Amino acid sequence: MEQYLPNITHYAKNGGDRLEAIQKDLAREDSRRAITYLNHHYHKTRSMFRKGIDHPGWQDPKFWAVIEKEIKPYTFANFQRAANDLYLKVIGRTYLLSAIITIICLAIAYPLAYYLTKLKSTASKIALFIVLIPLFSSFLSRTVSWILLLQPFDLMNTITAIYIGSVYIALPLSVLPIYLAMKNVDTDLIKVSTIAGANKLQTFRFVYFPQTVKGIANSITLTFMSVTGYYITPSLLGGSKGLFVTEQIIRQVQYTLNWGLASALAVIMLSTSLLLFYVYYRINFKGDSNA
């Protein structure tokens, strides 16, 4: 099909000057077939060719997006575009910010989860419920609440605001896996270590911490993967600075209609997430034949 399309696009772009030629060529069978095909994807195509250059469809970017897609069905050009300095910087910055947010979450989540496991049953349930409350409200309302809280401190549209909002939203995801790992720590091992003469720090370092490593790996994976996909929080709290790659993807989709580039950026992000998931899988199921 694409062999006919360059011809049509040429007509379309220069239609005003060459209307007669267009109408003549449209009588050809292959051109008609091409137009019928395009009409499936952009339903005004047929009438556009019938009415000529005055039809408003020629001004519609969606029509040109269809044309571009059809004449270049498979190409790596978008990946090449995504690999330029601008987007690589954005991707790098996304990972850096996500890593910082994940580390902050981990630094808060580990002691918090430890504290939760030490509470008595009812108190522990209540405290865990409080930690999980953010998950029960919508992403947008949580972020908007932070706008109200941060405005009086002049923190809006700053990187600090992004950190605060993202950490708050991601924290339940960080706490839960660590809490579960800590709940499953065999208390007899702690007793054995203590009776054998180890002090609290040694017991923590050699016995307790290694048993929570899988929980930490789960927490890092979950938090990092979800934070790299944040869009609402950085754009509302950070002032649409385009710090996160998700903001760039939305720009390409909504404003420049460069869906190919948006897809390429999304595929790069998805690949990284899959790579991270693979690392997580290796850590969690190393040597486990049932995995």
Place this chain on the structure above:
Amino acid sequence: MLKIENITKTYKEIVLDNVSFYANTGENIAILGPSGSGKSTLLNCITGFENPDCGKILVNGRNITNLPSNNRSLGMVFQNFSLFPNMTARENIAYPLRVKGKDTSSVLDILKVIGMEEHANKYPSQLSGGQQQRVAIARVLIYNPDVILMDEPLASLDLKLRIRLQKDIKELLKDTTVVYVTHDFTEAFSMCDTIVILNQGKVEQIGSPTEIINNPRSDFVNEFVCETWKDYTASIFSSDILSSSIR
């Protein structure tokens, strides 16, 4: 020598009521009783994970009642072995020396004693139940504690292995004071010199195994001993030990 003097512990109700007994150096003593008789609480009081309301615990004349758990010179073997899953057999055994900053070269000797040299670099998940239990015992023996506490150390093993390990444990721990906590009279009978029978936090009877069988002081002791013997005989008949010995 381990001496327990008038230990009392109360939660909502009395769990241990004026418990007293002693075990001489090198003596194996069993604390026996049904579930809820206060065995575990007593063990926790001895190890320091619980504080008794009153009473004293003395080890070789030293009052350890209020000492922290890591400073009581005790060793403990649990029912589920409780080996550190992230350490090999060798590292598990070396652990008590490592945390005290001592030389760990004696680990190889003790691995030979328990016949586990070939398995030194295996993780607990790669060892059988009997091998794990030997490593757990070696981990205690390596630092030569004054008293070794064993909390139903053979309960999770099958009968055949249990009988074999009973001999091994007796041989390995012959010079150490051992407190053996169990609800199984037959195990206590074969491994210990003295048996303390607990019932609802109180000492029902203290005596040698034969003394307890021949002269039970209460209906409870009599019934308890008979019940566990009955279970033991039934398990012997249902296992392949009898059939293999007949063959």
